[in-house]
Amino acid sequence: MQFRTLENLLPETLSSLFNAAFADYFVSIQLTPEALQQKMYSEAISLKQSVGAFANDKPVGFIFHAIRGNKTKRAYNAGTGVIPEFRGKHATARMYKFILPRLQKAGVEELELEVMKQNEAAIKSYTSVGFCIENELHCFKGFPTNSVQKNNFLVEEYQGAFQTPETFWDWQPTWQHTTQTIEKLSTYKTWVIHHQNKLVGYLSANPGSGRIAQFSVEKTHRRSGIGTALFTHFAGVCKNEPAVINVADSSGATQQFLQALGLHHFLTQYKMKLKL
Numbered sequence: 001m002q003f004r005t006l007e008n009l010l011p012e013t014l015s016s017l018f019n020a021a022f023a024d025y026f027v028s029i030q031l032t033p034e035a036l037q038q039k040m041y042s043e044a045i046s047l048k049q050s051v052g053a054f055a056n057d058k059p060v061g062f063i064f065h066a067i068r069g070n071k072t073k074r075a076y077n078a079g080t081g082v083i084p085e086f087r088g089k090h091a092t093a094r095m096y097k098f099i100l101p102r103l104q105k106a107g108v109e110e111l112e113l114e115v116m117k118q119n120e121a122a123i124k125s126y127t128s129v130g131f132c133i134e135n136e137l138h139c140f141k142g143f144p145t146n147s148v149q150k151n152n153f154l155v156e157e158y159q160g161a162f163q164t165p166e167t168f169w170d171w172q173p174t175w176q177h178t179t180q181t182i183e184k185l186s187t188y189k190t191w192v193i194h195h196q197n198k199l200v201g202y203l204s205a206n207p208g209s210g211r212i213a214q215f216s217v218e219k220t221h222r223r224s225g226i227g228t229a230l231f232t233h234f235a236g237v238c239k240n241e242p243a244v245i246n247v248a249d250s251s252g253a254t255q256q257f258l259q260a261l262g263l264h265h266f267l268t269q270y271k272m273k274l275k276l
Contacts, residue, residue, distance in 0.1 A: 021081025077113035141243040145262030168216035177213035210240035
């Protein structure tokens, strides 16, 4: 295998490679060239800092890296894949051996990724490169079964540019669900609840896919049904089963809320980091 960066590959070639690598994955993922380009744009993927494995000039593996930060740059593994016939040849570790010096030269100080807990082969590969498990991330889906009366709270779709109230947060969203990512996606909308003209809760999500990127309630207004009202409203306007991906609340309070609401846990991931 040979290794080089990906900036000279067409979107059609990259999406075909991505789909071939993920066709038999734990969760099948397929992307059109347009969807992949949207992913690259919203997540800040740099093909110059991404790497591919090639056999006879044919791409057989890849690692997409997204880059953010000015003084302190971080890189995010936005996707790693190897087509089935080239697995078992340490392709991921070899791609990292190629790209890590280039990332370091570009000023990247830290890399992060998410990997499914049951994907032992991938975890072993990342660990061999130097990644360490930082924490667990929990994923939930389902329709709320615990609802509130509609008259209790007025849920409104926010119009205009939403200023994310990070002071509401108890934990940080992962890369795909940061404000920097979702504000670039026209498919995401935000619903809010106000109390005495003050924002007390919000939920940002994609009603087409059901994916909920962010939600939070101002700390002094919790346990009053605001979060439940937001989820219940969203469940009524989304076209697919609502899903909350990568909950990183170390206290477990968010996980307890989601389960009490009626959503069920379906996946655990590890967040892993590597410092250069």
